[in-house]
Amino acid sequence: MITTLVVPRAGELALQETEEPELADGLFRAETVHTGLSAGTELTWYRGTSPYFAAGWDADVGLFEPDRPAQSFPVQRLGYMEVARVTDTRTPAVAPGDLVAMAYGHSTVVHGDPLGQNVVPLPADLDPLLGVYVAHLGPICVNGLLHAAADVGGRELGDGVRGRMVLVTGGGAIGLLVGLLARVHGAAEVVVVDPTQERRAAAEALGLRALDDTPDLARDLKTRWRHAAGDRGADVVFQCRGTAAALATALRCLRPQGTVVDLAFYVGGADDVRLGEEFHHNGLSLVCAQIGRVPRGLAHLWDRRRLSTATLDLLAEHGAPVRDTLVTDVVPLEQAPQVFADLSARRRHALTVVFEGPAAAAR
Secondary structure: OEEEEEEEEOOEEEEEEEOOOOOOOOOEEEEEEEEEEOHHHHHHHHHOOOHHHOEEEEOOOOEEEEOOOOOOOOEOOOOOOEEEEEEEEOOOOOOOOOEEEEOOOOEOEEEEOOOOOOOEEOOOOOOHHHHHHOOOHHHHHHHHHHHHHHHOOOOOHHHHOEOOEEEEEOOOHHHHHHHHHHHHOOEOEEEEEOOOHHHHHHHHHOOOEEEOOOOOHHHHHHHHOEEEOOEEOEEEEEEOOOOHHHHHHHHHHEEEEEEEEEOOOOOOOOOOOOOOOHHHHOOOEEEEOOOOOOOOOOOOOOOHHHHHHHHHHHHHHHHHHHHHHHEEEEEEHHHHHHHHHHHHOOOOOOOEEEEEOOOOOOO
16 A cells, blocks of 8 residues: 545645555656655645646646636645655666655655656665755755856856855755855855744854844845945845745845846745835846756756756765754654644744655664
């Protein structure tokens, strides 16, 4: 049997049991060791607030179609941060015993397709817990730096941050990894802004400066970050918190003609983003670093596998502080319904919750 987390209706999470099919040629079977929770995205499915409940996505023309929902309850798949141990294979791409990172949702077993999925073998010396960042969430962060590089005509991760003043708005797992990547790739200074004290403490534990998002923040930063007369502020801002207020802060803190690289997912509107103010008068740019696309013109150099490889490079060097700081909860999969309920009701603070699958005990 396969156990999968599903959302039968808004505000409810259940563990669903299904029969496991026969393993088809070209696929491999793997049992979940760890599966990570990306709360920002997954709570929109849990609460029923995802835009897919109200509109359908037409990928060909690139438009949401209102009143044609692409999703209804039950939601059968959640999550994209999995680590699994291969137990059987019908493909030479992996062997039994291999530990791989994938993105297939909170399920105890997967039949993986190495041709159609990003299957990343994990090094033997990597803590398996850190593997939850390798297939998808880490590449999101790496792609953010790649967009900053492309914005200045670069092609490598350090090109957009090296020697520059970098601001990160949002101190969740993505914001913290982006900030760490920027520091590792040569940023002159990295400041993480978040209203939550626990997240500011996590940023400082990673060697980053952390500030609260106060009304005086932009003026304070621009007073210190002076490039020339009439030219003050961050060289680049990575926007990693899915609120309009965070985006407004990002725009206010930029130097003239600077760029916000936006990695956030916005569920509601953007009433706090006043485009007639700093955005217009400072000639700013806003670039979405959506994980489905690397910057135009760089696809021949950067694919999903290379984004994962860059994530592995970061974890090889800084894995211990990442685990100590970002992995705040490790609990059995059976506790997931209570964890979702607590996070949704803001009774619990977490950066990364990792659920243990059946293969965890067999390591």
